[in-house]
Amino acid sequence: MPLFDSHCHLDAPEFDADRTGLLAECRLRGITGFMxxxxxxxxWQRVMALSAREPDICFALGVHPCFVAQQPTDVMARLTTLVQQRPSGLVAIGECGxxxxxxxxxxGQQQxxxxxxxxxxxxxxxxIVHSVRANDTxxxxxxxxxxxxxxxxxxxxxxLHQAERFWELGFRLGIGGTITYERANKTREAVAAMPLEALLLETDSPDMPICGHQGMRNTPLSLLRVLDELAALKRLPVSHVAAVLYESTQDIFHLGK
Ligand SMILES: [Zn+2]
Known part of the structure; x- marks a missing residue:
């Protein structure tokens, strides 16, 4: 039962001390793909170098809305030049939003x-879209x-209304630690009602720790807990949910093609 973490910041300094060991543990537990x-x-260079070292890591290049102010003025020209070279392992633009x-x-965010x-x-x-307090925009x-x-x-x-509109526009929804929190009622209900094909698994490591691990570093190993929670929400067998979402991830990123 292979699993794919469709969104994790494995290049972050939080993983410098134990990245190799952590990746080995993930693979042992079935998490065999990372975006x-x-x-x-x-x-950008750090992400590309990591992907070059680890064949099961693919990547996206872009500018995150939280870091817009820290970018060089010619950031889009630089990004365009880089992605036009189609570096091996590049599967998407982002994260942006x-x-x-x-x-x-x-x-500058919207621009x-x-x-x-x-x-x-x-x-x-x-x-790869980051949308926080901005879904309608x-x-x-x-x-x-x-x-x-x-x-x-x-x-x-x-x-659910927003989830359906995104899906209609050809966007899948990355499902992570949020659904492990009871208080995230609206999101849990939306996720439960959406077709399985519209969902992908992610952790956003090292951010967004799952319930019970607040304040701690998040890792792709949390994917197993997110998967269990999602299967419970959908009232479907874990193996079925895992298989559909894995296929979906391969599909959206054109992997194995
Ligand atoms: Zn992120």
Whole structure:
């Protein structure tokens, strides 16, 4: 029963001390695929180097909305040049998107997100979308551009109505630690009602620890707990959920093709 962590920041310094051992443990437990999204110009090379060392790690390149203010002014030109070279292991553009939390600078977020949507469309790649307190604006923007390869709304949190609109636009929903929290009622209900084919598993490691592990480093090993919780929500056998979601991940990222 192979599993795929469709969103984990394995290049983060939090993993410097034990990355090799952790990856070995993951593989032993059946987690045999990893998608590592970039967050900005200063980690693109790190992400690519990690993927070059580890054949089961693929990656996305882009600019995360939380780090828009720290980017060089020519960030889109640099990103375009890099992805046009189609580095081996590149499967998507991201993570990009909008983050509406009030402590974050909003200037430039939308402009950079739209530029990355257009880039993904030019290169026929899927998008890894970060949408926090911004689902309706993200939906409006995606509806305007209609990126053909769709992508993933990573760490989906929202209503069933929003989930359905994303799915209609060709976006799958990344399901992670959020569903392990009882209080995430709305998201749990939305996930339970969505078709299995619309969902992907992810951990967002080292962020978004599962319930009971707050304040600790998250790792791709949490994927097993997310899978159990998802199977329980859907009232389906774990092995079936795992098989459908694995297939879906291969499909969206064009892996094994
Ligand atoms: Zn992320």
């Amino acid at each position: 590592v999204p970039a967050i900005g110009a200063d980690n 909008l983050d509406g939390r009030s402590h974050l600078p909003q200037a 950079l997100f739209e530029a990355q949507v257009r880039l993904a469309m030019t290169l026929d790649l899927p998008l 993200v939906l409006k923007l995606l509806r305007r551009h209609r990126p053909g390869r769709g992508g993933v709304i990573h760490a989906f949190s929202g209503s």
